[in-house]
Amino acid sequence: MSNLALVSVVVGLVIIAARAPLAVAPSASSRNIRWMIETDARIRVAGGFFGGIGLAMILAASSSDHDAAWAILLGGWAWVAAGLVLVGNPPFYRDLGQRLLQNSWRMRAMGTIGALFGSFVLYLGIGVY
Secondary structure, rough: OOHHHHHHHHHHHHHHHHHHHHHOOOHHHHHHHHHOOHHHHHHHHHHHHHHHHHHHHHHHHHOOOOOOOOHHHHHHHHHHHHHHHHHHHHHHHHHHHHHHHHHHHHHHHHHHHHHHHHHHHHHHHHHHH
16 A cells, blocks of 8 residues: 555545534534634644644655645645644634534535545545555
């Protein structure tokens, strides 16, 4: 298994684990997310985690000569950008998160779309790379 495939599988599983509960149990998930965004320190830790995963995606995609590695490279840059926003401006993310958590329909939609995207990234790691 190549580094790109391994990173794709791990990222796909992280996305599914983070988003699927929103589709299945939005009230329990919203309590956990509200706890997570309660303090600036927790948001910054999440930003560091996202930035680290994004960096791993960028490094794995840059060292690969596979044609579809651009998808992981682009996703890695998006994760690094999201991590920088979380670390640099936690109140912005807290406000955004609280707005998104007000409607269970919106949370279910985000969870479903996120789980489908995570499945796609997982498929890239298992079936393509």
